[in-house]
Amino acid sequence: xxxxxxxxxxxxxxxxxxxxxxxxxxxxxxxxxxxxxxxxxxxxxxxxxxxxxxxxxxxxxxxxxxxxxxxxxxxxxxxxxxxxxxxxxxxxxxxxxxxxxxxxxxxxxxxxxxxxxxxxxxxxxxxxxxxxxxxxxxxxxxxxxxxxxxxxxxxxxxxxxxxxxxxxxxxxxxxxxxxxxxxxxxxxxxxxxxxxxxxxxxxxxxxxxxxxxxxxxxxxxxxxxxxxxxxxxxxxxxxxxxxxxxxxxxxxxxxxxxxxxxxxxxxxxxxxxxxxxxxxxxxxxxxxxxxxxxxxxxxxxxxxx
Amino acid sequence: xxxxxxxxxxxxxxxxxxxxxxxxxxxxxxxxxxxxxxxxxxxxxxxxxxxxxxxxxxxxxxxxxxxxxxxxxxxxxxxxxxxxxxxxxxxxxxxxxxxxxxxxxxxxxxxxxxxxxxxxxxxxxxxxxxxxxxxxxxxxxxxxxxxxxxxxxxxxxxxxxxxxxxxxxxxxxxxxxxxxxxxxxxxxxxxxxxxxxxxxxxxxxxxxxxxxxxxxxxxxxxxxxxxxxxxxxxxxxxxxxxxxxxxxxxx
Numbered sequence: 336x337x338x339x340x341x342x343x344x345x346x347x348x349x350x351x352x353x354x355x356x357x358x359x360x361x362x363x364x365x366x367x368x369x370x371x372x373x374x375x376x377x378x379x380x381x382x383x384x385x386x387x388x389x390x391x392x393x394x395x396x397x398x399x400x401x402x403x404x405x406x407x408x409x410x411x412x413x414x415x416x417x418x419x420x421x422x423x424x425x426x427x428x429x430x431x432x433x434x435x436x437x438x439x440x441x442x443x444x445x446x447x448x449x450x451x452x453x454x455x456x457x458x459x460x461x462x463x464x465x466x467x468x469x470x471x472x473x474x475x476x477x478x479x480x481x482x483x484x485x486x487x488x489x490x491x492x493x494x495x496x497x498x499x500x501x502x503x504x505x506x507x508x509x510x511x512x513x514x515x516x517x518x519x520x521x522x523x524x525x526x527x528x529x530x531x532x533x534x535x536x537x538x539x540x541x542x543x544x545x546x547x548x549x550x551x552x553x554x555x556x557x558x559x560x561x562x563x564x565x566x567x568x569x570x571x572x573x574x575x576x577x578x579x580x581x582x583x584x585x586x587x588x589x590x591x592x593x594x595x596x597x598x599x600x601x602x603x604x605x606x607x608x609x610x611x612x613x614x615x616x617x618x619x620x621x622x623x624x625x626x627x628x629x630x631x632x633x634x635x636x637x638x639x640x
Numbered sequence: 641x642x643x644x645x646x647x648x649x650x651x652x653x654x655x656x657x658x659x660x661x662x663x664x665x666x667x668x669x670x671x672x673x674x675x676x677x678x679x680x681x682x683x684x685x686x687x688x689x690x691x692x693x694x695x696x697x698x699x700x701x702x703x704x705x706x707x708x709x710x711x712x713x714x715x716x717x718x719x720x721x722x723x724x725x726x727x728x729x730x731x732x733x734x735x736x737x738x739x740x741x742x743x744x745x746x747x748x749x750x751x752x753x754x755x756x757x758x759x760x761x762x763x764x765x766x767x768x769x770x771x772x773x774x775x776x777x778x779x780x781x782x783x784x785x786x787x788x789x790x791x792x793x794x795x796x797x798x799x800x801x802x803x804x805x806x807x808x809x810x811x812x813x814x815x816x817x818x819x820x821x822x823x824x825x826x827x828x829x830x831x832x833x834x835x836x837x838x839x840x841x842x843x844x845x846x847x848x849x850x851x852x853x854x855x856x857x858x859x860x861x862x863x864x865x866x867x868x869x870x871x872x873x874x875x876x877x878x879x880x881x882x883x884x885x886x887x888x889x890x891x
Contacts (some may be wrong), residue, residue, distance in 0.1 A: 367680055466890025516759065540853065541819045548795040549817050552802050561805075565796045592882075594860050597890065601853035609846045611863060625852045 401453060401481050402625055408630040411585030413457040414450065415607070417599055418443065420591030420615030427615075433477050438617035440485050447532060449621055451496060453628075457531045461599045465539035467507065482536065486520055493520070497529035497615050503575035504538030505546075531579055538575070540601025547573035576603055584605065586631045588624075590616045608634055688873030699876050703883045704735040711836035711859070713851050715843030716745040718867040722769075724748065725759045729873050731777070732761045733877065740765070740836060744849045746783030755779070765833070776875050780833055787852040790831025797825040826854060835859060839880045842867040860885060 346594060367564035401407055418439055425435030443460060450458045486500075493500055502517045509517070517536075550573040555562045560569065584600065586606045592613045596604060610627045612619060682686065691699045710731065714724070731739060739750045739762075741755075748755070756762060756779065765780035798817050826832035835855045839862070841848060846863040848856065862878040864870065 369768070464890045469891045498788055505760065542823070543816050544791060544854065545819055545822050548798055548822065550800040551795055552693060552816065554819055555799055556803070562799050565799065567792050570788070570795060572791050593885075594862060595863070596856065597886075598857040601856065602791070604848070605788070605853065606847050606849040609848075609863070 383622060397505075401412040404629055405453070406632055407454060409609075410454050410628070411580040411631055412455070413459065413579070413584045413586075414455055415459040415461070415600060415604070416446070416585045417587070417589040417597060418616040419589055419593055419597075421617060423591060424615040424617045432474060433481075436478060436481055440481065442617050442619055444489070445620060446624060447498070447530070449624055451498070451530045455530070457533060457579050457584075459535060459584060459596075460576045461535045461538070461602070463536045463538070464505070464598060465505065465537055465542055466598065468537070479510055479513055483510075483516060484535075486516055490520065490523075493524050494526065499527040499531040499623045500577040501531060501533045502536055503533060503543070503578065504536045505542055506537065508537045521563065528611045530556065532548035533576070533579060535599065539598040540596075541598060543575050543600070544570075544602055555572065570602075572604060576600065586610060588612055588619075588627050590614055590619045668836035669671060682873075683716050685871075688871040689735045689879070691876050692871070699880050700877055702734065702876065704879070706883045707837055707879060709738045709740065709834045709836045710736050711740040711742060711839040711851060711856075711882050713839060713843070713848050714741070714743045714748065714867055715845075715849065716743045718843055719743050719747040719751075720867060721751050721754060721758075723870065725755060727867075727870060727875070728755070728759050728762065728779070730875055732759075734876070736777065736879075737774060738765065738780075738802050738834070740780040740782055740833060742782040742786075742849075744825070748784065749783050752781050761858045775835065778845040782833070782852060784850050786831050787850045789824075790826060790829050791854060793829040794822060794825035794831060797828050798822065798833070799823075801888075822854070840863065840864050842870060842880060858887060858889060 421435035422432050423435070424438060426431050428434075447458060462482065465479075468475065492498070498613040500517075500520050502521055506514050506517060514581045547570050551560065551565050551569060555565065571582065572575075574582065583603050583605075585606055587596065587600075587607045588610045589596070590612045592611065594611050596609070608631050610630055612623055614623055614626060686695070690696050694700055695812045712727070713868060728739065733852060743749075744773060752764070756764065762777040763774075766780040798821060801821075823832055831854075833852070833855060835857065837860045838860045839848060839851065840857060841861065841863045843866070844848070844866060848861065860882050862881070864878060
């Protein structure tokens with residue numbers, strides 16, 4: 336006789352009822368939830384004698400794809416990740432730094448798979464910051480070759496799994512071959528709809544804001560907009576994250592125990608839940624990701640309302 | 641009795657017993673988890689108490705000079721002026737010299753005069769103030785209009801300068817603005833203060849609620865919980881943690 340158990344745990348933070356007043360400041364509004372009663376329990380009888388079967392409480396797809404405790408209706412649409420700790424991971428194991436980065440790529444692959452499975456629509460990853468250009472030349476060259484190799488190797492997966500790739504950042508600083516590869520991959524996958532992976536390379540939040548101002552200035556100069564039209568809303572449209580339906584991350588995860596956002600998506604993170612994980616990025620797996628999502632789902636977020 | 645009937649009854653009772661046992665186990669699990677979190681909260685409260693009494697050696701000497709500029713984000717709903725004044729008093733006692741108070745709706749800005757009157761250990765931060773040691777704490781008050789709206793105004797300023805310069809560049813690849821120009825434009829519109837070293841978030845959600853984004857590139861962010869539950873020991877712990885951080889700035 337198979338038994339199945341389904342539960343949603345009681346909250347550790349009590350959430351008061353959400354306010355209903357809309358605000359012009361709020362891009363969108365999440366309804367907060369009071370979690371359901373602690374126990375939803377169902378049991379399947381295998382009374383083959385009478386051929387009776389009790390119905391499960393679970394939807395079949397939920398029992399297969401979502402871990403216990405996660406609610407599909409409260410999943411974040413867009414998760415951003417600062418993949419920190421690759422070098423430290425390698426040093427702790429007396430390995431060369433490149434091993435850390437390679438392990439980081441594997442970790443990213445696993446997280447992408449999990450996101451697809453759990454219904455997260457967009458994952459943004461901070462792969463290479465504008466400040467990282469100051470790292471040793473050998474390390475930077477290795478990273479560029481790693482990006483190239485990774486994108487080439489996974490092209491088949493992107494098509495097979497219906498994954499759209501977008502790259503944001505100042506691509507002019509990248510090697511020409513890598514620039515071409517990225518542009519071609521973006522173009523080739525632009526109609527994929529299941530999941531979007533945004534890779535931030537040679538990116539910084541400051542750069543994003545400045546390039547948005549630049550685009551607006553050029554538009555105003557060409558007469559497409561009036562200078563007096565330049566406002567918060569127009570700025571948002573010109574940021575590099577306009578490549579996605581969900582430009583504002585709901586959840587930011589930074590690994591390796593550092594408590595800062597290091598110039599990543601500064602504008603976009605105004606209302607983003609910040610989760611700082613202690614583990615290093617190559618060790619950040621399904622269990623840690625689940626913890627981050629559970630913390631997100633339990634947090635009370637008002638978006639300034 | 642019919643054997644089949646007996647078998648069905650037996651199955652039924654086994655199901656009932658297993659059902660009850662599973663429910664019991666489930667409730668036990670819940671109780672255990674709640675007890676664990678209760679114990680953790682008690683431990684945190686005790687630690688906070690010991691820190692505030694100066695009984696934990698580690699927190700006795702803070703390298704407060706490392707904290708040049710502190711920002712505090714408060715959820716507008718939680719803005720209790722008396723709590724804010726108490727918090728400022730704690731910060732003054734710790735030797736923090738420059739503080740920025742932010743809430744999205746500008747409630748603290750509106751109460752600025754009241755706060756400065758009640759907390760006589762502070763002066764208003766002037767934009768051209770340099771972060772030097774001063775006898776009195778400097779206070780800056782910020783709201784949403786100093787964040788994204790200020791950047792939009794700065795974009796306008798940049799554009800007007802660009803038009804006046806008569807530049808002929810018309811394709812998007814060319815860089816016509818730089819980050820330092822943006823910084824200058826923000827200063828012009830009154831939206832560019834110092835970059836905080838540490839940002840403390842008092843509110844239910846762990847997010848910075850639109851604090852001027854341009855200024856928090858490398859800012860350490862600590863979530864402190866609701867303002868009404870603020871503890872002196874937690875404040876010391878947060879500042880201590882900050883002073884122990886080493887930043888590479890991407891290098």
